[in-house]
Amino acid sequence: MAFMEKAKIVVIGAGIVGLAIAAKLSEHHEGVMVLEKNKRYGLETSSHNSGVIHSGIHYPKGSLKATLCVKGNSMIYEICRKYRIPYKRLGKLTVATGDAEIRALENLLKMGEENNVEGMKMLDSQGAKLMEPNIRVERALYTPSTGIVEPDDLMQYFLGRLIENGASVSYETEVTGLRDTDSEYEIFGMSANTNFAIQAETVVNCAGLYADRIASMVGLDVDRLGYRQHYYKGDYFRITGSAPVNMLVYPVPKGAGLGIHLTPDMSGSVKMGPNAYPINRIDYRVESAEDEFRNDVKRYMPSITNKIIQPDSSGIRPKLVARKDGFADFIIRHEADHNLFGFINLIGIESPGLTSSPAIADYVLEMYENEIRA
Secondary structure, X not given: XXXXXXXXXXXXXXXXXXXXXXXXXXXXXXXXXXXXXXXXXXXXXXXOOOOEEOOOOOOOOOOHHHHHHHHHHHHHHHHHHHHOOOEEOOOEEEEEOOHHHHHHHHHHHHHHHHOOOOOOEEEEHHHHHHHOOOOOOOEEEEEOOOEXXXXXXXXXXXXXXXXXXXXXEEOOXXXXXXXXXXXXXXXXXXXXXXXXXXXXXXXXXXXXXXXXXXXXXXXXXXXXXXXXXXXXXXXXXXXXXXXXXXXXXXXXXXXXXXXXEEEEOOOOOEEEEOOOEEOOOOXXXXXXXXXHHHHHHOOOOHHHHXXXXXXXXXXXXEEOOOOOOOOOOOEEEEHHHHOOXXXXXXXXXXXXXXXXHHHHHHHHHHHHHHHHHO
16 A cells, blocks of 8 residues: 555445445445455454344344344345345244243344334244244244345455445555544554555444454543443354254343354254353354253253254454443444544444344445535
């Protein structure tokens, strides 16, 4: 890169959300540039997940997660159909054993109704067994709009669109400094072992696991604002042999994640996971014990005791400190009120980030058009 190169819009981070935003912005504006510190797009959170297209039942009405997940769900299916990206609209059972879990399941149904999730159905024990013969539960919530897609296929689609639109991606380009000069932003760092500097009118922070670090570079107090991200790791095990389920099967959510669930992949093989535990460093080795996964899953699928399972993969999500009700929403905001006109932050973009990605892109474009370009 030439010293003090100029760009109209710089997107920091080429995960699925950064790529989707760059693809959408470049449809309408020239001079869009994506900076990615890794050798390839999507090497962190975007590629270390189960590729689930979520329905939107897990998030409170009016939250960004609810609104963008439900919108993104239909958008992703439309993209996949139009551009012949492989996907499976498998449907999902969220299952409950015991009174407390049944009450939680009823709350999920209520949230789903408030979020306009279509086609939901509450099933009794026999109804659940008819849909998934190996599942043994008292109640289950069926959501037909849940599915799976290969994350890399979606990222390739967004990458192709942004390049087609004239935007660019610079890999091995790590931002190490960011300065607001009132009229623009100066972005500094290393690109392929060479110093670089870029002047940009607008910066979109999509740095994923490092988004709070980028926010702090431009002078935001991430602790005071609630932008500090905490790393939670989730491991996956794979069930060998014939698939015990045909659709996704989730327990009622508990703790930091959605519980250890069963997810068929595009080949038909079934993964168990993820769990969720706090970590202090980025390490993608599977560290969990097999027994934790067996014990969790056998509550709703007793036949897991006879299955051979093996460590598969892991992912790391950036979590924000939750409210008292245990919920933490996406942060997607133009920081003009913090004297950073033209700086858009995306913080705490965990699940359902993949599902929401095209809807997030629309949301950021609207923010740019209405608050920055206007």
